[in-house]
Amino acid sequence: MKGFWHDAAEFFPILMSGVVLTIVVTIGSLLLSTVLGLVWAMMRVSGIRVLSMLSASLINVIRGIPIIVLLFYLYFVMPDLGVTLSALQAAILGLGIAYSAYQAENFRAGIEAIDKGQIEAAQSIGMGWWLTMRRVVLPQAVRIVLPPYGNVMIMMLKDSSQASTITVAELALQGKLIASSTFKNTNVFTLVALMYLTMSIPLILLVRHFEKRAGKK
Amino acid sequence: MIELTDVHKSFGENEVLKGITASVQKGEVVCIVGPSGSGKSTILRCINGLESYDRGEISVEGLKVDRDAPSIVKIRTQVSMVFQRFNLFPHRTVLENVIEGPLYVKKEPRAHALERGRALLVQVGLAEKADAHPPQLSGGQQQRVAIARALAMQPKAILFDEPTSALDPELVGDVLGVMRKLADDGMTMVVVTHEMGFARDVADRVLFIDGGVIVEQGPAKALLNQPQHPRTQDFLRRVLHPL
Numbered sequence: 515m516k517g518f519w520h521d522a523a524e525f526f527p528i529l530m531s532g533v534v535l536t537i538v539v540t541i542g543s544l545l546l547s548t549v550l551g552l553v554w555a556m557m558r559v560s561g562i563r564v565l566s567m568l569s570a571s572l573i574n575v576i577r578g579i580p581i582i583v584l585l586f587y588l589y590f591v592m593p594d595l596g597v598t599l600s601a602l603q604a605a606i607l608g609l610g611i612a613y614s615a616y617q618a619e620n621f622r623a624g625i626e627a628i629d630k631g632q633i634e635a636a637q638s639i640g641m642g643w644w645l646t647m648r649r650v651v652l653p654q655a656v657r658i659v660l661p662p663y664g665n666v667m668i669m670m671l672k673d674s675s676q677a678s679t680i681t682v683a684e685l686a687l688q689g690k691l692i693a694s695s696t697f698k699n700t701n702v703f704t705l706v707a708l709m710y711l712t713m714s715i716p717l718i719l720l721v722r723h724f725e726k727r728a729g730k731k
Numbered sequence: 732m733i734e735l736t737d738v739h740k741s742f743g744e745n746e747v748l749k750g751i752t753a754s755v756q757k758g759e760v761v762c763i764v765g766p767s768g769s770g771k772s773t774i775l776r777c778i779n780g781l782e783s784y785d786r787g788e789i790s791v792e793g794l795k796v797d798r799d800a801p802s803i804v805k806i807r808t809q810v811s812m813v814f815q816r817f818n819l820f821p822h823r824t825v826l827e828n829v830i831e832g833p834l835y836v837k838k839e840p841r842a843h844a845l846e847r848g849r850a851l852l853v854q855v856g857l858a859e860k861a862d863a864h865p866p867q868l869s870g871g872q873q874q875r876v877a878i879a880r881a882l883a884m885q886p887k888a889i890l891f892d893e894p895t896s897a898l899d900p901e902l903v904g905d906v907l908g909v910m911r912k913l914a915d916d917g918m919t920m921v922v923v924t925h926e927m928g929f930a931r932d933v934a935d936r937v938l939f940i941d942g943g944v945i946v947e948q949g950p951a952k953a954l955l956n957q958p959q960h961p962r963t964q965d966f967l968r969r970v971l972h973p974l
Binding site: 650 | 805812822
């Protein structure tokens with residue numbers, strides 16, 4: 515145990531630089547997946563056949579490809595097509611696209627859970643589609659969508675470790691590098707696990723808060 | 732101001748409106764009565780384009796009702812609707828519900844909308860509930876807010892779709908009271924209702940609808956007191972003397 519605390523103190527600064535990248539990748543892909551997910555969801559509920567079918571097939575294609583393959587594609591294949599991305603850009607783009615499919619389905623479920631009477635009331639006072647969405651549907655859907663959204667945040671935090679496969683030196687990769695050079699597998703990976711857990715706990719509490727609030731009304 | 736000419740409407744195989752021709756004059760109160768499933772609500776929903784219709788024509792002040800045309804917004808701001816289940820926006824306060832349309836659809840200045848919104852709440856007897864949220868109110872109060880929301884658009888006519896059917900019996904009177912006052916003030920109203928007392932006292936004209944057609948129509952008192960058609964007679968007997 516004494517050895518652990520000693521190692522922890524020694525490796526902590528290096529691992530912290532990994533934590534920073536982990537957070538950057540997580541937040542970046544969270545934002546991207548939220549925006550893309552909203553776009554897919556809006557297309558899906560637009561009532562315009564072409565848009566909703568396009569969105570449905572896009573979501574299925576994204577869902578059917580493993581994140582890691584998506585990352586390899588962006589990082590290793592895109593340069594052949596003339597688009598060179600940094601590892602960090604590819605990671606954020608890949609995770610963002612991959613998760614946009616789940617976000618979209620979550621948002622769509624939230625939007626479709628809103629009572630049809632709400633939409634009719636909005637229309638009856640002359641609101642168009644977009645105004646109805648913005649003023650009536652989305653503000654109510656947020657309440658429904660937030661708890662699963664929180665869970666997606668937790669999953670993204672952990673899946674950001676997949677960025678290590680395309681050389682992003684985030685927490686998992688830093689841990690692996692230290693472990694392979696010091697052979698202190700147990701201590702290093704225990705520390706890495708604890709650091710992920712520490713970052714997850716606030717998110718877990720946040721989800722619990724969302725769930726309580728959603729359950730109230 | 733509202734004209735329906737030979738309006739047909741089907742839901743799949745089921746033809747719910749089989750040629751409705753009717754008109755509502757400015758300042759007139761028309762009640763639509765009839766058994767459930769007869770197409771009463773569908774008529775209202777077609778008038779402000781919440782439903783499309785298959786054949787015939789509906790016009791409001793000379794403007795053809797077409798739910799896919801941009802003109803539908805103009806029609807909806809002129810013809811408000813009050814729903815059976817109120818459909819207030821639960822995430823906004825009572826006052827915000829009332830000013831939502833004026834503010835975001837008609838783009839009125841906020842101060843102006845607020846002032847009129849408060850006045851409307853006074854009119855429906857709910858001034859003290861301005862900052863409450865709809866779920867905190869009784870059904871009768873919610874429906875009065877919904878009427879204030881409809882009035883806030885300064886409509887030329889209001890459509891009421893069974894406005895008291897979802898209310899506890901002791902709350903019906905408050906809502907009918909507000910509607911009676913509106914009628915007295917000269918508002919053009921089309922009311923789908925099962926409240927025969929209201930129809931008799933307040934309506935100028937009553938349409939009796941069954942099976943998607945107008946079976947009988949006429950001045951309220953005459954039609955409800957001396958119905959001519961056997962189906963009207965039978966319906967009124969069952970409504971007024973259920974035992």
